[in-house]
């Protein structure tokens with residue numbers, strides 16, 4: 167009988183659902199294992215073949231851990247607010263809620279067909295009021311603690327999308343979604359004070375087991391720099407300005423200062439002669455992105471303001487320039503330029519013929535900035551000191567003279583948290599007519615997103631909610647005071663910043679989750695998703711988690727203990743899969759034609775988890791062939807279990823079986839699925855050669871294969887006479903003593919050259935090995951006429967005879 171994947175897969179889907187095979191109990195008394203996937207955005211396209219790569223990986227791990235006696239939490243849900251559904255609704259006149267619900271239906275059907283062992287009783291959906299009640303609740307707590315605030319800030323305004331975007335959502339001056347132009351304009355926005363957590367977000371990376379590359383990206387994103395602020399007086403005025411520098415030790419070498427063109431101070435100090443040139447330069451620089459402005463290779467441009475600053479260290483005059491390589495958004499927006507020891511300043515000084523002074527020895531500052539350490543020169547009280555000593559001395563001098571102080575700067579900005587869109591969580595704030603603001607009280611949450619036919623962005627920067635007068639206008643019952651609801655909504659990142667907590671207790675309407683359950687389950691033990699989330703989602707979620715830790719909601723400092731990134735699945739010719747290239751593979755088609763087990767098996771076998779690998783129809787067919795071979799090894803032409811499978815054990819498969827259990831167990835645990843599968847293949851090859859198939863090994867093999875190919879293994883398991891689901895059986899064990907060969911090959915060398923090889927018993931003592939070597943016929947022949955000077959014996963490996 168041939169392997170009929172369609173019947174088998176339907177049958178076991180129904181069985182698992184009916185028997186709630188994968189339902190997770192709280193407080194089971196077993197050790198816990200929380201295995202989490204980054205939940206998908208339920209797009210209109212349905213699942214992509216790239217999705218199952220990550221989801222199968224965690225599924226294998228969850229199934230392994232369950233079999234090893236862990237209480238496993240392996241949930242799934244939907245990150246369902248966001249622009250695409252809203253854009254679709256705008257384009258088609260539909261309701262984003264209906265569209266989202268339909269997409270979720272498709273995704274869920276596909277997940278079920280793929281046999282993922284999710285506990286569907288814990289399904290969450292970020293657009294469900296029962297869920298976003300708590301997203302809003304977290305916001306009100308942030309507001310109470312002063313960590314959510316309104317500010318007039320330069321924002322990335324995207325007219326085409328009718329909304330502002332976070333820095334992270336803008337790439338090269340274009341929106342990440344849709345590739346529309348984005349402009350910098352000032353607007354009143356909600357901000358979250360993620361910068362208050364900057365140090366902890368860096369320091370606590372020590373606590374987690376994440377890829378170094380992701381940690382490094384987070385550190386760079388936060389961009390912590392230690393240095394000093396130094397204040398400069400402006401000549402002939404009572405004005406001054408402050409710079410941030412990481413090299414206060416070079417103050418004696420600072421020969422000019424540069425302000426960011428958009429600083430208001432520029433207008434106050436510019437001399438009449440320079441006004442026109444300055445104005446023209448400001449207009450030109452407004453059009454450039456920060457990235458363009460700071461690129462090292464870029465030719466330096468700038469204009470002199472006509473004003474001079476006084477160097478506080480030596481009283482010398484320094485011309486003040488504006489230049490776009492100085493950003494208004496970093497440090498203080500002003501710098502002291504040290505062309506002798508900073509590359510950009512050097513280039514600038516060369517371009518505009520400004521003086522260059524050497525203050526650290528070791529280079530030739532006329533030719534290039536010297537950025538290494540060295541003894542200070544031309545620096546009065548710092549002369550002779552190295553960088554570290556001079557920094558310390560200069561900082562105490564600045565503090566004593568009251569012209570500067572130690573300072574830390576961060577590249578990280580506060581999180582721009584409002585969106586002028588409809589399809590998001592309403593921000594639960596009321597603006598009262600007396601100018602005050604309050605958060606919607608907890609008992610009135612969730613603040614439900616009102617239904618509306620008109621969800622077009624207003625185009626003025628206000629959200630479409632601004633049109634819903636019934637919803638917006640409120641009156642305080644006690645005082646009669648009138649108020650207006652906040653009309654902005656939250657960004658899509660909000661719902662995913664805490665969802666790992668809600669799975670723990672998804673239906674609790676009194677609390678975000680029961681504290682006892684939180685204690686049982688946190689942190690997430692393994693979290694898996696794409697590396698593209700290195701700085702956005704993964705930073706936001708850590709920030710919210712830390713805040714919830716501070717207010718006593720969670721008991722761990724970090725949400726995700728171990729993180730893995732999956733690689734992409736590319737098209738057959740190694741390019742990205744995309745509709746336009748026509749190379750998109752639909753998982754539904756593969757499941758229909760080859761079966762879900764084949765798709766899972768193939769995606770686990772195609773390469774290391776974190777590698778990006780091209781899709782291959784051949785590889786897929788090969789995977790199906792392997793499962794066919796497995797089937798035929800168990801089931802004969804008459805559809806019964808082969809009689810070669812017996813309780814008799816002739817010992818011939820013992821070693822390969824034990825090796826297979828060991829390798830597969832260890833490799834699965836480390837998410838090395840491709841090498842685990844290779845070992846399963848070795849076992850099947852050996853089994854085909856064997857006369858006797860001991861039933862114990864054959865069942866063990868099915869258990870090892872089950873996490874990757876759960877359907878076919880359930881079926882064969884049942885046909886072997888088992889009554890319980892294979893998914894609930896304990897993981898097979900191996901016998902360490904059976905792993906090694908009793909005999910092995912030892913090399914015999916003469917003067918380092920291999921002259922013979924012999925098969926001997928493992929772990930022979932040195933003397934015996936030496937005797938065997940000396941008795942060997944070939945060796946005796948080679949040694950004739952020579953004198954043996956020395957014999958070196960490495961047990962289980964080699965004997966080297968030194969002779970001449």
Ligand code: ANZ
Nearest residue numbers: 391410411412413416491492493496497499504507508
């Ligand atoms: C003088 C100096 C001398 C500097 C020297 C560096 C080397 P990181 O490490 O990235 O924090 N800087 C400060 N604010 C800036 C701004 N708004 N736009 C552009 N550049 C700015 O860099 C800090 C250094 O970058 C600061 O230290 C300052 O130049 C410059 F041998 O001050 B430094």
